[in-house]
Amino acid sequence: MKVTSVNELEAIRSEILAGKDQDKPCIAVCGGPGCLANQCLEVRDAFVNEIAAKGLTDKVDVRTTGCHGFCECGPIALIYPQEIFYQGLSIDDIPEIIEETIINNKTVDRLLYTDDEAGQLVETEGEVPFYKQQMRLILGNNSKIDPHSIEDYIAIGGYSALAKVLGGMQPMDVVDEIKNSGIRGRGGGGFPTGRKWESTRNAEGDIKYVICNADEGDPGAFMDRSILEGNPHSVLEGMIIGAYAIGSNEGYVYVRNEYPLALKNINLAIKQAREAGLLGDNILGSGFNFDLKVNRGGGAFVCGESTALMASLEGKPGEPRAKYIHTSDKGLWDRPSNLNNVETWANIPLIINNGADWYSAIGTESSKGTKVFSLVGKINNTGLVEVPMGMTLREIIFDIGGGIPDNKAFKAVQTGGPSGGCIPESLIDLPVDYDRLTEVGSMMGSGGMIVMDEDTCMVDVARYFINFLMEESCGKCVPCREGLLRMGEILTDITEGRGRMEDLDLIQDLSEVLRDASLCGLGQTAPNPVMSTLKYFRNEYEAHIKDHKCPAGVCTELITYSIDAGNCTGCGLCLKKCPAEAITGETKQPHVLDAGKCIKCGICYDVCKFDAVRKE
Amino acid sequence: MSQNSQTPRGEMVKIMLNGAEVQADPYWSLLEVIQFYGIDIPTLCHDEGLTPYGVCRLCVVEIGSGDKTKLVASCMHPVWEGLEVRTHSNRVIKTRKTILELLIARCPSSKKLQDMAALLELKEVRFEPLNDDCILCGLCVRMCEEQMVAKAIGFAGRGTDRYITTPFDMNSEECRKCGACMYICPVCELRCQGPQADTVLCSGCINTEPVCAPDYGDAMCFMVPCLSCVKGPEDVK
Ligand SMILES: Cc1cc2nc3c(=O)[nH]c(=O)nc-3n(C[C@H](O)[C@H](O)[C@H](O)COP(=O)(O)O)c2cc1C
Ligand code: SF4
Ligand code: SF4
Ligand code: FES
Numbered sequence: 001m002k003v004t005s006v007n008e009l010e011a012i013r014s015e016i017l018a019g020k021d022q023d024k025p026c027i028a029v030c031g032g033p034g035c036l037a038n039q040c041l042e043v044r045d046a047f048v049n050e051i052a053a054k055g056l057t058d059k060v061d062v063r064t065t066g067c068h069g070f071c072e073c074g075p076i077a078l079i080y081p082q083e084i085f086y087q088g089l090s091i092d093d094i095p096e097i098i099e100e101t102i103i104n105n106k107t108v109d110r111l112l113y114t115d116d117e118a119g120q121l122v123e124t125e126g127e128v129p130f131y132k133q134q135m136r137l138i139l140g141n142n143s144k145i146d147p148h149s150i151e152d153y154i155a156i157g158g159y160s161a162l163a164k165v166l167g168g169m170q171p172m173d174v175v176d177e178i179k180n181s182g183i184r185g186r187g188g189g190g191f192p193t194g195r196k197w198e199s200t201r202n203a204e205g206d207i208k209y210v211i212c213n214a215d216e217g218d219p220g221a222f223m224d225r226s227i228l229e230g231n232p233h234s235v236l237e238g239m240i241i242g243a244y245a246i247g248s249n250e251g252y253v254y255v256r257n258e259y260p261l262a263l264k265n266i267n268l269a270i271k272q273a274r275e276a277g278l279l280g281d282n283i284l285g286s287g288f289n290f291d292l293k294v295n296r297g298g299g300a301f302v303c304g305e306s307t308a309l310m311a312s313l314e315g316k317p318g319e320p321r322a323k324y325i326h327t328s329d330k331g332l333w334d335r336p337s338n339l340n341n342v343e344t345w346a347n348i349p350l351i352i353n354n355g356a357d358w359y360s361a362i363g364t365e366s367s368k369g370t371k372v373f374s375l376v377g378k379i380n381n382t383g384l385v386e387v388p389m390g391m392t393l394r395e396i397i398f399d400i401g402g403g404i405p406d407n408k409a410f411k412a413v414q415t416g417g418p419s420g421g422c423i424p425e426s427l428i429d430l431p432v433d434y435d436r437l438t439e440v441g442s443m444m445g446s447g448g449m450i451v452m453d454e455d456t457c458m459v460d461v462a463r464y465f466i467n468f469l470m471e472e473s474c475g476k477c478v479p480c481r482e483g484l485l486r487m488g489e490i491l492t493d494i495t496e497g498r499g500r501m502e503d504l505d506l507i508q509d510l511s512e513v514l515r516d517a518s519l520c521g522l523g524q525t526a527p528n529p530v531m532s533t534l535k536y537f538r539n540e541y542e543a544h545i546k547d548h549k550c551p552a553g554v555c556t557e558l559i560t561y562s563i564d565a566g567n568c569t570g571c572g573l574c575l576k577k578c579p580a581e582a583i584t585g586e587t588k589q590p591h592v593l594d595a596g597k598c599i600k601c602g603i604c605y606d607v608c609k610f611d612a613v614r615k616e
Numbered sequence: 617m618s619q620n621s622q623t624p625r626g627e628m629v630k631i632m633l634n635g636a637e638v639q640a641d642p643y644w645s646l647l648e649v650i651q652f653y654g655i656d657i658p659t660l661c662h663d664e665g666l667t668p669y670g671v672c673r674l675c676v677v678e679i680g681s682g683d684k685t686k687l688v689a690s691c692m693h694p695v696w697e698g699l700e701v702r703t704h705s706n707r708v709i710k711t712r713k714t715i716l717e718l719l720i721a722r723c724p725s726s727k728k729l730q731d732m733a734a735l736l737e738l739k740e741v742r743f744e745p746l747n748d749d750c751i752l753c754g755l756c757v758r759m760c761e762e763q764m765v766a767k768a769i770g771f772a773g774r775g776t777d778r779y780i781t782t783p784f785d786m787n788s789e790e791c792r793k794c795g796a797c798m799y800i801c802p803v804c805e806l807r808c809q810g811p812q813a814d815t816v817l818c819s820g821c822i823n824t825e826p827v828c829a830p831d832y833g834d835a836m837c838f839m840v841p842c843l844s845c846v847k848g849p850e851d852v853k
Contacts, residue, residue, distance in 0.1 A: 300774065317771070322670045322692040475752065475778030477671045482718035485776050486743050506742055513714045516687040516707070517673040 032067025066230010187341025416445025480523030
């Protein structure tokens with residue numbers, strides 16, 4: 001397929017659509033990271049084999065797609081055209097699905113999702129509460145296309161935004177459209193994308209670069225991965241449009257090395273786009289030339305920082321440098337460079353197709369469009385969710401996320417990745433947008449959301465993230481390298497019962513220095529987990545320091561186990577299980593726990609059926 | 617430091633330096649301008665003969681006005697028309713002191729750091745001393761590469777495991793044993809031979825205090841060491 005003009009693209013699209021039977025059953029098996037871990041590929045093979053065995057190969061399509069978002073329920077399959085949502089599949093379920101749903105047109109009720117609140121089964125994806133309140137402008141296409149098929153992407157309207165741009169928009173019109181849409185970067189800083197494009201466009205230089213940041217190093221985050229794996233052409237289309245607007249003929253996609261499928265899919269998409277005349281010289285006959293290279297990430301979290309990423313692209317160590325001269329003026333090889341995040345790029349075709357007014361009507365005053373969040377931690381519905389900016393934390397965590405497992409109480413949510421802040425229960429009705437999150441001491445970051453329940457120790461959480469950041473710091477500048485080391489020492493002291501009240505002032509001083517004087521964003525934002533927990537959970541710090549108690553019962557050095565003689569039935573289970581032989585007692589008599597021998601493994605606490613083991 | 621491509625060479629811009637309007641060459645770094653006007657601010661990873669590296673962050677100054685100010689490393693920062701700079705605001709002084717505190721805790725034996733501590737009035741070090749022998753300022757690496765054109769040493773490791781070494785940690789054939797790295801190192805140098813304090817901080821030589829800074833938010837003059845305005849003549853030796 002070679003598309004030589006804008007009109008030809010439309011002709012090809014009509015041809016693809018005419019060749020597709022909209023009523024032909026199609027089984028879309030989610031091949032996202034969560035489902036992959038649950039053997040979804042075996043499920044997919046089982047579908048293919050069963051269909052062949054029934055002689056239906058020509059009548060039913062099977063496609064492996066990018067992440068559908070509802071990882072908690074994986075493996076997932078959607079049956080088109082009805083959009084029946086089957087979850088928790090295993091290979092044994094497949095013959096029944098083919099027999100009942102494909103051949104007899106009936107649902108297999110035991111594989112449907114149960115809406116606990118309404119107490120009933122739901123048939124289609126759209127009725128599942130997890131999906132109902134989302135606005136899946138970006139992720140929604142994942143289940144509709146095979147990421148390896150450019151035809152599939154074209155069939156759902158792909159590259160029409162590019163055709164619109166090359167078919168009659170001036171570069172400056174494109175920049176204005178993006179500026180007016182109000183979109184801000186999805187990778188961390190939330191810088192207005194249109195303004196970044198404009199600066200790069202206006203910067204002096206013949207050679208300019210556009211770059212896609214797909215380094216995604218936040219632990220637990222997989223939104224960029226899911227876009228790149230599930231819909232790579234949407235990112236390409238965004239980048240080609242950006243390159244045209246900025247005046248760039250060369251670009252890079254910098255992909256995290258641990259994402260082999262994303263690398264494969266983006267490489268394939270680039271190859272297909274080149275063959276189709278959508279990349280390379282004279283794109284769609286417009287005279288505009290643009291091509292892309294894919295680079296593998298340097299393997300460190302800090303390589304996602306813009307200047308470190310560019311250093312890494314140049315083949316140097318992935319270390320940040322001072323950004324007093326913006327990368328839009330002097331970036332990669334000292335040339336004007338425009339870096340955007342995967343999700344930012346994927347939003348561009350939407351804005352061009354629907355217009356800046358449509359886009360800016362979604363979201364809040366300062367934050368437009370939708371945002372993809374990875375919802376993890378102590379939450380019932382783990383997965384990727386996409387919601388309009390401004391939705392409250394409560395709606396995301398309880399309505400979409402289904403609340404906290406085991407009826408535990410919600411305690412806090414950390415947003416924005418490792419250097420985000422922890423937001424307490426009292427702020428659960430906070431609308432999620434860039435500025436509101438910053439106001440409460442956290443950040444949007446790239447969209448991580450880690451939910452914590454009542455059993456979480458907030459000092460321990462701060463210690464965990466500071467240690468993560470310390471290990472990921474490049475070590476170049478003093479505040480970050482030395483400051484995080486010392487902050488980690490202090491927090492460890494506190495969690496192990498050696499904290500002093502003066503330490504809290506010291507943490508405060510260190511936090512200010514890190515924020516004010518660090519060279520790059522890693523050090524500048526690193527204090528967030530500490531500052532926010534200190535602000536909202538100061539009593540927990542004080543309990544550790546003054547009373548040598550960990551209120552959540554997490555910090556082992558500070559907990560003691562004992563047996564409540566009143567509840568103990570003398571069943572002897574704890575005695576048998578205790579690896580330290582710290583428990584003694586006669587059968588049917590209350591047992592005794594010797595705190596001196598106890599190694600605080602917590603086994604007795606877990607095994608006791610009578611609530612007789614106390615943890616304090 | 618090439619900057620401000622709009623301004624032709626030779627033309628000056630005006631900046632506000634500690635409240636005074638002064639002329640500055642936009643092709644200089646902010647640190648160079650500050651030093652040109654005789655204002656002393658601490659630097660550690662900077663050397664006139666080497667490319668600025670901007671990692672010790674001791675040269676921080678506060679730029680901007682109102683509530684929109686921020687700290688920047690002056691050795692890396694460009695100069696532009698209208699830039700407002702404060703070299704000794706409370707925030708700057710506090711930041712510098714904490715950074716120096718971190719550095720001294722790492723290498724208490726460095727005379728350069730001890731002298732700087734005295735000048736900056738650092739009164740206590742709140743961290744366990746590590747008695748290390750490198751603060752990773754990278755002066756030796758740049759010296760070796762840029763002045764000796766040998767590239768015999770470089771950084772390895774990441775974060776707190778970062779260290780200076782030769783390629784593959786092996787004896788390097790590039791190294792001509794010229795000693796330039798040791799010459800420029802702020803830590804290799806011997807500690808002063810005067811009376812040795814048994815605390816982490818020595819602070820033997822100079823000890824005065826610019827009390828005007830807490831009072832006014834800025835230090836009001838730049839005498840080094842700070843002299844008589846507040847202290848009686850008996851305190852100034
Ligand atoms: C330590 C650090 C790590 C970062 N990692 C990423 C990343 O993995 N992906 C990303 O898109 N942006 C990351 N960023 C943000 C980038 O520096 C940059 O702001 C972003 O890619 C710009 O794109 P945007 O404007 O579309 O958000 C990181 C920033 C810092 C300070
Ligand atoms: S802030 Fe941390 S990660 Fe960034 S340059 Fe400094 S040491 Fe490296
Ligand atoms: S050896 Fe000396 S000059 Fe080299 S980085 Fe360490 S402190 Fe700086
Ligand atoms: S002298 Fe400027 S950062 Fe070290």
